[in-house]
Amino acid sequence: MIEHLQQYWLEFLTIASVHLLAVASPGPDFAIVLKHSISFGRRAAIITSVGVGVGILIHVGYSLLGIGIIIKTTPVLFQIFSYVAAAYLFYLGWGAISSSAPKNITNVEVEKVIQIISDKKAFMVGFLTNGLNPKATLFFLSVFAVAVSPDTPNLIKLGYGLYLAVATGVWFCVLSLLLSSKKVTIFIGKKGYWFDRVMGVVLILLAIKLVMPV
Template sequence: MDVFNLYWVEFLTIAVAHLVAVASPGPDFAIVLKNSVSFGRRAGIITSIGVGLGILLHVAYSLAGIGLLIKTTPWLFTVFSYAAAAYLIWIGINALRSAPAAPSETEAPVASQLTISDKKAFWTGFLTNGLNPKATLFFLSLFAVIVSVDTPMTIKAVYGVYLTIATGVWFCFLSYVLSSRKVRDFIGSNSHWFDRVMGAILIALAIKLLTS
């Protein structure tokens, strides 16, 4: 019973810490918001699934001990951070280049004008989370401070599965809300300005990452 209580306390602590982290605005939120509004509910949900599965990458290297290597090797983490910043800047620049719809197209709903493949939506979400240094630091701290070294690997794996599912569900919920007809109709023919604003936000996040 004592062992069960130990794991239960660990799980609740992880769940609360994760809730705070996942609810904080960041690259994941920005890309899910952008794809949900620009491309519709399906693209938003698939992007969210990619973000959720990106968590498995962080869990895997944390359990494998690679996280310790990153933590004890500053230059490696710096390279990782620069790669993440470059990816965010690339997405941001593409968004800034978004052009307004042709006059004949503005009469139709935004949803029918812009498309993105399921594969691209998924990998955008996966890479945005997988290359997020904020998530890297979170999982390094999570498995180094909250999770006991005596916790069995199977229990740690269960924690990882929970974090993956919880992240995916949270962002799927957000994409469902953000891709509603009211939200997309509100943006309407000004969707290119929305893309540009989101692009600027992504670039700002990249600059903050490089200067922090």
């Protein structure tokens, strides 16, 4: 029993370490949370972060069911998946680039200006950005194939997945809080459309990278 627990802890620490490096690296999730923080403020960014975390459960689900292996070993399916993800990122990026500069506003008016996205939409954008991220697919397939033993019960694997979902959501929520302090909010409320456009370019470049041959 103790040997099994030690095995699971080693697996967990390995997964947690790899995940920390993966989630901290720039990617679609980071870009969309930063974009929402700049464009819509703290609340929207946090809800988007929660959506990103919940999106992890999609990858957990198909990894446990073995569907991910089918996607990975069927080039056509994976290519279709990549094109859908690229189209979605391009859509988000184009919308960001098309954003217009705000009119002259006072500091008091800034917070009212940036709250223009519904909670539902913010959540769904975060959820779909992560759920349609092929990099997340490859991450889960690699981690569950290399770091996790085939003999590990699905219940333990589910526990790993739930941790990854919570840890991802918490990471981006903290990032959202850091990006939405009062001074930062006032600054990005007036000049944030430039950052918004930059993030739009980043999202489009990520979309292009997804469909470019390796």
